Amino acid sequence: MALRLSQPCSRAGSVGRGPRPRRYHDYIRFATPDGAGRIPLSSSKIVGVANSRGTRSHQEDFYAFSALSLDPHELRLSAKKSHAIDWDPAKLGNDAIARQALFVGIYDGHGGSAVSQFCRQELHGLFENVHKEQIPEMYAWIQEIGGYFKRFRGGALAPWVHGDCKDEMDLEARATLAFFDVDRHLAADKYAKQCGCTASVIVLHTLDQPQPPFFNAKQVSLTVAHVGDTRVLLCATDGGKAQPMTETHHPDARVEAIRLRRTMGSSLITDSFGESRWMGALANTRCLGDLRYKPFGVTPEPEVRTKLLERQEWAYIVLVSDGISSILSDDEIVDLARDAPDPRTAAGRILSFAEELGGEDNMTVIVVPLAGWGHIRGPDRTKELREYRSRQAVGNERQRRM
Structure with a gap:
């Protein structure tokens, strides 16, 4: 399996399926009086990333971000189900914008990097291209794993496992199918039997009409799909409080x-x-890969959570691997990002402080701005604690090597 590592958003096709539509992009569209504009996701003001392999010999953390093109009726169904909002894509007058959703994923490999690299290249494409007609065949494959999965009834995929449901999938079902699809694609890969990765994925869908960029929208639908111990944190503008959107598995x-x-x-x-x-x-008892442990209950089924993000209530989203969260508390992580001039600087501050405290594991931080960026009210509550921890860390071996 050839892996390309030079681009943050791969255009690779699905393994074993031949060519497929390549609609995901490294830019986002937004409505203008004359049509639509484009903003590159690689801009330091749009998505900020910082990562390090720590003192490890290999980097097993990876990430990806892209703009997906999803069925607008599915997005409408998800908004109505999760937030009781009847978002009408027809009012946008632009099919490309109506189909758009931002995808950001963080992948923390263990036992090797084969699975986390595969996710970096392929998960966003699988997420975009899975469809409900695959579910009966996927469910049959899941049942063949045996053990724990003999009792599995499909979870979020349950309405479609027999092929007789005509309803569209929502984003929870799409995320579940995409995560299982990763394991199915890797089933014949000998390395995926020995290694795996934890993963946190966020999908942001702007509900405003006309549709501005997600970081300037009054209402944004957030969907989080998660397995393992990577983390997704929201930072509120009210006091800079951290709200976790994931639980450690x-x-x-x-x-x-x-x-x-x-x-x-x-x-x-x-x-x-x-x-x-x-x-x-x-x-971790939920992860992608680690295929030899699947019959014993190590499932790729993600825990999916949704939240409606209202304008000015939330400043940013932070995704971190456990190399960061094992050293810093949720509050420390979001406080380190406050008042940064841009998301890339914010991510760098979090990473640098974790390194200063002696972090040895691979470490990755992703910061995604929201409409409340730069408007956090109240004091930095962990400042004194961080200063104390910094003084205590002076002279440690990790610092001496920096």
């Missing part, structure tokens, strides 16, 4: 412990450092 987490014990019994082992491992090997 570790074997000792309450929801995961209940899910696994109900179907698989107990295979939780705690090592001499007090860290819990499922089957004695995995820190």
Whole structure:
């Protein structure tokens, strides 16, 4: 499997399917009096990224961002189901803008980089191109995995598993199908049996009519699809408070412990450092890849959450890998980004502070601005704590190498 690493948004086709429509872009469109304008996503003011391999010999963190072209009726259904808003794409008068949604993904590999690199190249394309006609065949493949999946009834895909449902998918079903599609594409890859990755994906869909860019919109629909221990945080303009949009899928987490014990019994082992491992090997009970562990309950089924982002209530979204979140609290992460001149600088500040405190793991930060960017009210509540931690870190081995 050839992997191209030079572009943040790959144009690679789906493995084993031949050519497919290539509608995703590295720019976003917005309405103008004369038609539509374009803004490149690579701009430091649109999506900010900072990453480092820490002291590790290999980089296993990857990311991707792109503008997808999705069925506007599906987007309308999702807005109505999640937010009780009847968004009408016909009022936009521009099909390309009506179909547009921003996709941002962060992928933290473990045991190797094959799966996280595949996600970087392909997940946004799979997300755009999966369709409900695939679901019965996908469900049959899932059942063939056996073990835990003998009891699996389809989750968000359940209405379509028998092929007789005419309803359109919503974004939750699309995300679930895309995540399972990753594992299906990797099923014959020997490396994907030995390694995997955790993943957090956000999809932003502007509900304003006419439609401005997502960072200047009055209403934006946020969908988060997540497996593992990467994190998505919202920062409120009111006091800069952090609101997590993900939960860590570790074997000792309450929801995961209940899910696994109900179907698989107990295979939780705690090592001499007090860290819990499922089957004695995995820190995460939901992930992409790690195919040999799938029959034992390690599922790619994402936890999907939605939220309506109202203008001026939210300043930005931060996505981080566990190399960051294992060192910094949620509040520290969002406070470090406040008052930065642009998202790239904000991401760099978070990464630099984690490195200063001695971070050794691969580390990735993505900052996505919202309409409340630059309008956070109230004091920086973690400033004194960060200053104390910085003083305590002086002289550590990691600092000496910087």
